[in-house]
Every structure is written in structure tokens, then in C-alpha cells.
Amino acid sequence: MKVKFLLLSSVVVASSVFAADDLAKLAKDSGLQALPKTAAEIAKLAESAAPDAKDFPTTEKRVELGKKLYFDPRISRSGIISCNTCHNLAIGGTDGVPASTGHKWTPNPHHINAPTTLNSVFNSAQFWDGRAAHLAEQAAGPATAAPEMAATPESVEKLLNSIPGYVKEFQDAYGKDTKITFDLFATTVGIFERTLVTPSRYDEFLNGDSKALTDAEKEGLKTFIDKGCVSCHNGINLGGTMQPFEVAGKYEFANVGDFKGDANGMVKAPVLRNIVDTAPYFHNGAIWSLKDAVKAMGSVQLGIEISDDEANKIVTFFNALSGKLPDAALKYPVLPARTDATPKPELDY
Ligand code: HEC
Ligand code: HEC
Structure with a gap:
């Protein structure tokens, strides 16, 4: 009797284990794909998914700088809206409102909801209509969009160049002769976003x-x-x-x-x-x-x-x-100080 019971229960256990293996196989055969097991493998996969990584490989300094830019509200015309305002890393990389709301409390004119920035490096297209091919191209959009951050490429360049802490960090990340351009700003934010897995x-x-x-x-x-x-x-x-x-x-x-x-x-x-x-x-x-x-x-x-x-x-x-962001991404950055040359916010009340 006891033997029979043991046999029976081992059959049940075995079949549920097999079922789980079958399900994992079915999932993979259906086109679902897991992230690899280790942080190093994940980083490698993100690098291969980012089309601009060949020209701008991920380095620790670039990630750290990109994180500061992601969190810096001074990039915006008003000085109060950062990427993190609408892609808040504490609430799944989104803003939690139906239509994203930016400069001067302007709702997105098409009533568009903010997609998450988490894992976005693995998307084959960015934006709801897929109009940006990758994260660096994407990041240039919201910084200058009137209903979002309402900055201009020139204002972003002026701001970053006026802050010695940023000038030094760009040089440390890209080399001594680096010129801080709007494109390099967007590229650097995109490099940080590669780590949001x-x-x-x-x-x-x-x-x-x-x-x-x-x-x-x-x-x-x-x-x-x-x-x-x-x-x-x-x-x-x-x-x-x-x-x-x-x-x-x-x-x-x-x-x-x-x-x-x-x-x-x-x-x-x-x-x-x-x-x-x-x-x-x-x-x-x-x-x-x-x-x-x-x-x-x-x-x-x-x-x-x-x-x-x-x-x-x-x-x-x-x-x-639901997964977990790397600890580094969750550690709130302290931003370098402004100077007298730093443009003042324009709230356009
Ligand atoms: C033919 C392609 C297609 C199929 C099949 C499909 N989806 Fe979708 N799904 C989409 C698209 C496209 C959107 C975005 C729609 C929009 O917002 O305009 C979407 C949106 C969603 C959303 C909302 C996500 C968000 O962040 O707003 C969820 C949840 C979802 N799908 C789950 C499912 C589930 C569950 C199924 C199966 C029952 C399913 N989808 C089948 C294409 C598909
Ligand atoms: C005012 C809110 C707002 C701000 C600020 C903002 N975004 Fe967005 N973001 C959006 C909205 C809305 C969309 C969707 C737009 C669309 O599809 O047309 C979007 C789309 C994206 C996407 C595409 C994700 C996907 O899956 O398609 C990424 C990545 C992104 N933003 C990154 C950023 C970065 C980086 C910054 C800072 C430079 C930023 N955003 C600032 C609202 C915002």
C-alpha cells in the first residue's frame, strides 16, 4: 500500500515537472524569449540590440553620465521636467497618466500615453508609430518637443557647457577633446537606457x-x-x-x-x-x-x-x-552645480 502510494506520488511529481518543461519549451517554440541568466550576458545582449553601440559602446562612465542627464530637469525649458518625469523609474518607467503632460501643463496633443523606457533597448522600433529606430534617435525627440521638455538643441548644448561638472564628465566619458553636442547628449541618455533591463x-x-x-x-x-x-x-x-x-x-x-x-x-x-x-x-x-x-x-x-x-x-x-532594475539605475544621482553662465528656467507662465 505504502509502496503503491509512493509510486503514485512520484508519478504525479514527475508529470508536473515534465509539464513545466513542456510549457517552457512551448513558450520558446511560440517565439517567446528569455533574458539570459547573468548580468554580463544581459549587458552583452543589450549591446547587440542597440544599433548605435558599435560607434558608441557602453562604458560605466557613459552610463553614469547618461543617468544624470535622464534625471536632470534643467534640460527642459522650464527646468522642472526630466525624462524621469514621464518615464519614472519608480513606477515602471511611465508617468501613470492617460495623456503624457509636459511643458506648461500641456497634455500630449494626440492624447498619447508614455510607453515604458524599461527594456526598450530590445524594441525593434520606438514610439507608438515606430518612427524612431533606436534610443539615441528617440531621445532627441522629447527633449525638444514643445509639449514635452520644450528645449532646443542649442539650449541643451548651452546648458551642459555652462556646467563644469558636466564638461568634465563628458570628457572623462568620451575623451579630452570632446565637444558637447545635442546629438552626444541624446546618445548618452540612450546608453543609460540600455541598462534599464x-x-x-x-x-x-x-x-x-x-x-x-x-x-x-x-x-x-x-x-x-x-x-x-x-x-x-x-x-x-x-x-x-x-x-x-x-x-x-x-x-x-x-x-x-x-x-x-x-x-x-x-x-x-x-x-x-x-x-x-x-x-x-x-x-x-x-x-x-x-x-x-x-x-x-x-x-x-x-x-x-x-x-x-x-x-x-x-x-x-x-x-x-515584473522584474528588477539593476541597483545602479535605482540609485538617485546627485547632479553637478549650475554656474552664473547657466541659462535660467523659462516657465512661460
Ligand atoms: C495582432 C497583434 C496582437 C495580438 C494578437 C494581441 N495583441 Fe496585445 N497589443 C497589440 C497592439 C498593436 C497593442 C497596442 C494597441 C494600441 O494601444 O493602440 C496591444 C496592446 C496590448 C496591451 C496594452 C499594453 C499597454 O502597455 O498599453 C495588452 C495588456 C495586451 N496587448 C495584451 C494582449 C493579450 C493578453 C493578447 C491575447 C489575448 C494580445 N494582446 C493579443 C497587438 C496584439
Ligand atoms: C512630457 C512627458 C515626456 C517626457 C518629458 C519624455 N517623454 Fe519619452 N515619451 C513620452 C511619450 C508620450 C512617448 C510616446 C510618443 C509617441 O509614441 O509618439 C514617449 C516615448 C519614449 C520612448 C519610446 C519607448 C517605446 O517603447 O516606444 C522612449 C525610449 C522615451 N520616450 C525616452 C525618453 C527620454 C530619454 C526622455 C528625456 C530626454 C523622454 N522620453 C522624455 C513622454 C515623455
């Missing part, structure tokens, strides 16, 4: 640790695959590529703002890593509940109804996609 329990699971996910999360992952979400949300970021939108039905809140996707109506599938931290959802931030967002995907993109139960399972799985 968040490995999670989901990665541990795909990398072979069958216990890294709870049974409920495994079921959610299986549902995510079975429903066909992976046809668009795949790769390292479970997103980050341009995809057709409103494939099967109309998006209920399409009339909030006037965003229509790129020239072909394609929209960047958002990164699903840290998705539980980045509400509200969709390009116009019109949906706050993650469960509602999942159900909307069923009708808008797949032409199926996702039940409450299935949506709950998928959301349970999404919890496993």
Missing part, C-alpha cells in the same frame, strides 16, 4: 527553473499562448514590434485622441514586461484595468471573446513579468 521570474522559468512560476501563473502563460497573444507579443519584450491594429474589431476608445498608427495603420505592440506597473493602457491610456485590456485584445485583435476566468489567468501570469 528587468529580469524576472518569467525569465527564470524559461531558463529552466520550473518552480519560478506558481501553478496559476503557468496556467496563465499557457492561456496567453493558446489564445494567440504570442503572434504579436513575442520576442524578449513580448512586444516591441510593429503590428496591425483593429484586426478583428473596433477599439472602443478609438475616438480618444487622434492617433491612427503609422502610414500603414500599424501600431507598436507594447512591451508586456512590467505590465502590471504601467497602467493606464493602450496608446491613449483609455483603459485602466489590465483585465479589461486583455479582454479588449480578444475582440479587437483576435476576434474572440476572452472570458473573465481566462483574462484573470493571463493577468496572474503578467505578475511574473
